[in-house]
Amino acid sequence: MIETTADLAEACKTLAQSDYITIDTEFLRETTFWPQLCLIQMASPDLAVIVDPMAKGIDLAPFFALMADDTVVKVFHAARQDIEIIYNLGGLIPSPIFDTQVAAMVCGFGDSVSYDQLVQKVKNVHIDKSSRFTDWSHRPLSEKQLDYALADVTHLRDVYQHLKAELEREGRSLWLTEEMAILEARETYDMHPDDAWQRLKMRVRKPIELAVLQTVAAWREREARARNVPRGRILKDDAIYEIAQQQPRDAEALGRLRTIPKGWERSTAGGQVIEAVNLAFDIPKSDLPKLPRQNHVPDGAASAVEMLKVLLKLTAEQEGVAAKIIANSEDLERIAVDGEEATVSALSGWRRDLFGEKALKLIRGEVALRFVDKRIEAVEL
Known part of the structure; x- marks a missing residue:
């Protein structure tokens, strides 16, 4: 060496x-x-x-x-x-x-x-x-x-x-x-601690829940970096989710949470978490973060998404490209719902040439999928 x-x-x-x-x-x-x-x-x-x-x-x-x-x-x-x-x-x-x-x-x-x-x-x-x-x-x-x-x-x-x-x-x-x-x-590679909440998968229902999620996740990120330990050693994800939902503003309330170890609420870290929660409550209502847009597939659109999945798999097989790199399920949902207006990578660059245009034609009724000799094929109408 x-x-x-x-x-x-x-x-x-x-x-x-x-x-x-x-x-x-x-x-x-x-x-x-x-x-x-x-x-x-x-x-x-x-x-x-x-x-x-x-x-x-x-x-x-x-x-x-x-x-x-x-x-x-x-x-x-x-x-x-x-x-x-x-x-x-x-x-x-x-x-x-x-x-x-x-x-x-x-x-x-x-x-x-x-x-x-x-x-x-x-x-x-x-x-x-x-x-x-x-x-x-x-x-x-x-x-x-x-x-x-x-x-x-x-x-x-x-x-x-x-x-x-x-x-x-x-x-x-x-x-x-x-x-x-x-x-x-x-x-x-350079995620700011204030953006650390984006790693978490919790779906929040209220702006104050999101604000608490953001402040506590940012505190954990800074603490983990400063102490050079994994995030979970500072505070588990489940604990952050529960804190965002329950919003404990003092040690007694924090100690009642099932995800918090007994006595932890009286530690220095527990006090800092309470400060982070109260920091979120100091934000004026008008300045609270807006809830991320939840992708909702309207009734009846689920079948369209399934058709797009078939077209994606067919395209991937024909072109010799992994389906995963062309489009994901969220891309297909947005195309089914928003069509040309969908802001997804599958409708830009080489992906659009390979798959996106065909996907748009499918939802416009300009392309059909048919079963021929035990195989699926796409046919322009």
Whole structure:
């Protein structure tokens, strides 16, 4: 493993001479808010290296400089968590990037295909997964563990070349470019604590419930970041939901909630939660947050959504693209209800060309679905 800044700089200098490099990271985050980076693997067509970011005195500046080099394509599989780590530690987002999981969906390998499944399909190579749940912070790592880690970037070279050629052959390279723009956007990784409530799935019924949800979720987010512990260690989601519904304004009321551990209401954290609840009540009624629009499918539209699902599956099979990347259930509901006015990704860019126009024709009665020789087909009327 590379354990010194000088060796890392030399390796990055060599890797930077290639058109592309494959990258993976190993990390732990079960007991922390911020992921603990334990290993960095990188490979070019001529070099493969493992970097120990935990080595004493090592400076990762050469690695971050390589990530910022826009002449080198950075190839990841399921890139979001790797990029999140690089963004948190280095303050930058690698660019340009190529995510083989997304590319595989565009090329018809199915929804969210795993790395080992993709290697199996492209190279007919079976990856030994016995080291998958390794404690990557432990030192020394065995040769078997290092071989497993390195395989995450060496096979990725061939997967990248295969998918890149497939995209070019099918004329879909620009499709992937549109998808990578989302992964390269800073807002994807830089959630403000005041927006932390958006992670929660609770449906609120009143503006004051939403205000409490927002203030308590923001408090938990800041507390988790400051203490570097998982959000659930600070306060469980269920507790936030109950607090939003019951709105306890003093310790006694907080202590009566079933999701709050006995005595917790008298702790410093309990007092801060009560302050957060009261902060929401200090907001003037006219300034309370508006409830998010709930997608409601009118009576009779459910059948239209089912028809659109059939059309989506048919399109995905015909075009060799994963249905998941074309449209989701919410997209189909909005198209069924709002038609051309639906503000969904399925009606923009390549998705509109591939599926959106046909979907609009279907709900206008200009396309029919029929059963022929045990198969479904779409027919323009």
